[in-house]
Amino acid sequence: MNQKPEQSAPNIPTSTAPAIQTGLPAADSKEMRKLIGLMEQFAVLKHATVAMGVRQADAETIECARRAVEQGYADVVLVGNRAEIEKASASVLPADAPLPFEIVDTDEPEEEIVSMLMSGKVDAAIRGTAKASDSLSNLKRACDINEIHRIAILLTKQGNPYFFAPVGIDEGTTAEDKVKFICLGTHLLRRVGVMPCVGLITTPDDAGKEEAAIIIREMKKRDITVIDYGLNLEKAFENSNYIIAPNGISGNLIFRALTFLGGGDGLGAPILMDHHVFVDTSRSAGHYTKAIMVASALSKKREYKE
Template sequence: MDLQYYCTIPENKQNYSFFVMDHYPLNQVLRIRGRSSYSYLNRSTGKILTMKIAAGVGENQAIVQASRQVDFEVVLTESEEELLDMLLNGEVAAAIRGSLSASHFMARLRELYPEVYRASLLDIQGRLFLLAPVGIDEGDTLKQKRKIIEYGDKFLRQMGLNPKIAILSGGRPQDIGRSSRIDKTIQEAEELTRITRDKYAVKHYFILIEDAIADGANMILAPDGICGNLIFRSLVLLGSIQSQGAVTLGIDEIFIDTSRSQNEEGYLRALKLAEKLAKQH
């Protein structure tokens, strides 16, 4: 039977090492890694809390290496259910998916919250912007896209940024008539712009994502989640754009979604984003 050790880091250890406490079957264990944890003030409750973040471990072990490079406690688990329980029960300040599958986790989360969307926080030469939706089953309706704009605008303001939202569609203005699918995306983007522009700084850039970035947009709204996911993979997994993880919009807790294909540096950025958001929460 595969065994895994339960390890903990004493609070007074600055240069950490691991202390074996006991061993259990692999599917029953939490692995705790990181340097000594520290306390922080939770802004919403006024309580002093210990910085502890949970992360999931699947086939990609890069998250394990990343967890060793932070100055707070990281609780690693191979169970989606356990990861969600720790987050919802308040055992941790935040959680990141790491390299676990998202299907079961997101299904349970949506049982508690009716409107849950993911938006990747990307970095282009030091400039942050949100890309949404990136969940392949998100952003299919006008109502969902409007909600994503609302949540995204709020998140950017919490980050200290002035929201500038670019709405994308499937073609240029002169492409209308070439395909019913193209026509639908353009018409929906035009309608979405019309119903949100009185409250939010939105502009329809059609298919020209490069123009949106050049104009300083800090939120890119893709035509749907499949398009958003493909844009993410092209920019981050194939290109040189850095991802800090995908923030989960529409929930009270802090959950950072990450690709199962991410590298060690990408997981490290996600852990640091989770820490930053926990301090602001």
Template structure:
């Protein structure tokens, strides 16, 4: 029988702006972890008593340092700067790029992982194949379909309409063959019906899909875990309306990490 560790895990969340919005969103958190908030010194706000606080001139640095020292079991970017935080994360982890996927929910309740979602991520065939292999255990963990859909820049019969579309179709076809996924062209509306992971043509289109669903389509984001570092880091948009979902995602990732270690 699998057991959750008795010792409370610790999740850190960064706050450089809109502290009241962050606190309101996570106020209903009922998970097992202790929450530590990393706030910039310019923020003059009261931290709710149930949360621990770290006041710092460099909350990005302190959050990531505590994550890699083992003080934190997981970290959430929250409203910290994307560029500065992710650059520090890459430097500390010793990687040249990050591999992120975001867990999304549509307005009608369909759940799936989407990637790549960073504008500098997922530009090569090998990038996409690597991402697919890393996401498979997450699909299993969260009870999602193990079917992977690879998207491209047109329908399958659009070959010849434009060189960029032809290249996108060919690349997606190769990714599908190498990974065991299914190439569905541009038909994302079909992919959400049965796929646990949807692979965008590149990081720019992935980011646009994410933002369109979240901010225009009344969808929901649970955050984007980074898959190619040895620590649990959940990336979030600074304008995310609610960080409770990211906390719950981090909790589940901590449990998954523990169960993986206990099975070795």
């Protein structure tokens, strides 16, 4: 069992790994499209052990876990009520076939997935169908942090991937918080080999303009270019690969509109922390195979070497 490292708020990176410089707007570049393929390669290479919270197990949840194992992304541990998981598995898997995943029996998956992550029993975790508020509260308590930074990975209907934040209703409420989001997100993009192109979506009032000016000024000090697109969503998505919404509420609405109404897809929202990998998921999305892939790819089980 690994000893739990001390952790406070995430450190904002001051330096990052080299990234691919495309010189082209994100929508015209193939580099972001390569991102998903790269993450799949990382996941298979690392083949991490990933815990997934399960409440009210159903056939879709089981099928997502089965596919993740079948595609070699990870060893999956389903954390929830064993009887419910086994019953749901019987409707998906052949009767005599061994379960392709491990089951940890608990009626409190929100606590257990965090405990397993912190103790080192698993390399990464995804929320799955566990309750959001309880899972994130337990995570903050275990990591001794007051705030979290989730960055959603979004695929549009056309298959273009984007990083998108904030998506939590209580996130991104200040310019300072958005600066943290930008620093952490650009570091993650560079880590997977992509040059960040950051676009701000801002309100047209004085407060929105003032906040945008503060953010751009602060990011310039860090040699990170940020462009304010106002409310021009089309231009922001055309020319950026990392979109910052005005706040978590509007970000959540934009994300849901693009995924549930616009034919897009969500790959989960990694919570950026120094020592642990936890991918938040939407209970209504059901795309847990991809979230498991992301969790395994971002895990620190093994550093990727070309």
